[in-house]
Amino acid sequence: MRINTSRTELVALVSVGLIVLGLPAAALGYQYWLRPATAPTHVIDIDLRVPQDGGFAPEAITVTMGEPVTLRFASLDVTHGIAIGPGLGVDLGHVDPGQVKEITLTFDHPGTYTYYCNAWCSPDHWRMRGTLQVIDPDNPGFVPPAQSDPMIQALIVEGVDIDAKHEEGHGHDDDPALEITRPLSAQHGADLLDSVTLPDEVIDPLWRRSHAPTQALELLGTANPQMTQADLIDVVAYLWTADTAPETILNAQVLYNKNCAACHGQYGGGDGPAADTTAENPVIFADPAFMFEMRSDVLYAKIRRGGMGTDMPNFGTLFTQEETWALVEYLWTLPVQLANQGEE
Ligand code: HEC
Ligand SMILES: [Cu+2]
Known part of the structure; x- marks a missing residue:
């Protein structure tokens, strides 16, 4: 059956910059000390815990259209799985305890996305979701209406x-x-x-x-x-x-x-x-x-x-x-x- 979705521009991602480093805990020092000084992109650290201990921290982030942003996910308890949707095709796979995985994204449209856990981590697992808001710097109040x-x-x-x-x-x-x-x-x-x-x-x-x-x-x-x-x-x-x-x-x-x-x-x-x-x-x-x-x-x-x-x-x-x-x-x-x- 053919599906007609008229809104392919929803896929607002222009580039998925390079990606996914799985780092053992020992490398965290390097990550946190050196990285912000040398990195050209905006880095956002996101901690992962099972939902009953807080889920994603932060649970909502705002990024600016056209500006590369690096999202760095670190698990502080159990193995989680990280994906971002809809329509971005981003799935970082498992993030084990003590591990950090990152991805750099540049969005070319304002919009709202969800980062979520897709590995069963706890009974409340499916509540583990965060909101990523992309804003247009020239029109920061504009949120595209839900499709x-x-x-x-x-x-x-x-x-x-x-x-x-x-x-x-x-x-x-x-x-x-x-x-x-x-x-x-x-x-x-x-x-x-x-x-x-x-x-x-x-x-x-x-x-x-x-x-x-x-x-x-x-x-x-x-x-x-x-x-x-x-x-x-x-x-x-x-x-x-x-x-x-x-x-x-x-x-x-x-x-x-x-x-x-x-x-x-x-x-x-x-x-x-x-x-x-x-x-x-x-x-x-x-x-x-x-x-x-x-x-x-x-x-x-x-x-x-x-x-x-x-x-x-x-x-x-x-x-x-x-x-x-x-x-x-x-x-x-x-x-x-x-x-x-x-x-x-
Ligand atoms: C946290 C557990 C859980 C997960 C994860 C889950 N479901 Fe469900 N799903 C349920 C329960 C419980 C029901 C029964 C709700 C009801 O009686 O209507 C249900 C009902 C449904 C129904 C409705 C059937 C009907 O007409 O009542 C569909 C379709 C469905 N699930 C699809 C999915 C798909 C596809 C996924 C994954 C993308 C998914 N579910 C993930 C628990 C889950
Ligand atoms: Cu989970």
Whole structure:
């Protein structure tokens, strides 16, 4: 599915100057004594502690557009992971206790970014975020308005309640709405395409984005009374996973493993190491009966906005719209065995 994001200039970064020095604690003396005197750039030191001990210090920084700034992250307790988004592509990887990693950035637009931890460091890990404000020296009061999100707007207009509760046991095995008796095979679905009548809706990517697989299944059932439901389920599994570039999926998998797997589980089992610390159970993406009730646009909105009172964090200030769509595409691969993968 093609995603149209009209605002590529959001990527305001002009140069990612050189980068990432991992320094052992012994080198700190050199860092702190010598560096400020010789460095041409503005240096900002940011200390890292688990959120219950303060998280980022400072938690908000302001930098000037056009002026190189070096951000120097030092962990004072446990291993953290440092990334900055949205749209900067900056991920410094792990910062171990006593280690310092730095990056020099020059921004060419005013804007607001988030530096955040993407390694599970503590139960409050996902609260570990800081705000980086880029200001225009000629117009220091100007803050670009938050980018409006057409997809979330459309959901509001449609009257979809993103925070609607699922029925009891959502994503868990009791009382599945749909009888799914075998693992979903997109390959099997692809092999059946020749013998299936596809209603116009289900081949329209925009329709698929705003409808649940069960709705497609219903249309397919009406158009193909000769087919079994199990076969049609595989056709739907194929349709929902067919047009994503493998590279998009791989990039999304990296984001998922760093930012989501701690709660939702590496394979979407809802069984990550932090799963039992959340107010609600993380949903189980690997459960086809659960996912068949979900709409891509609602998954997207949930990722960007988070879940009120559930401990599902919001990621709208960390990821671009494209990255969020890629994550949605990735979530659909969790309950489905993809076509042309595994044994031929
Ligand atoms: C701190 C734990 C935690 C992390 C990290 C986390 N989630 Fe969640 N997530 C949850 C919980 C808990 C829920 C259940 C909320 C509910 O019942 O609606 C949830 C719900 C969701 C839903 C909504 C499903 C639905 O319709 O109810 C989506 C989509 C989702 N997560 C995607 C993600 C993605 C993608 C990431 C990583 C970028 C992520 N989550 C990271 C805990 C987490
Ligand atoms: Cu962390």
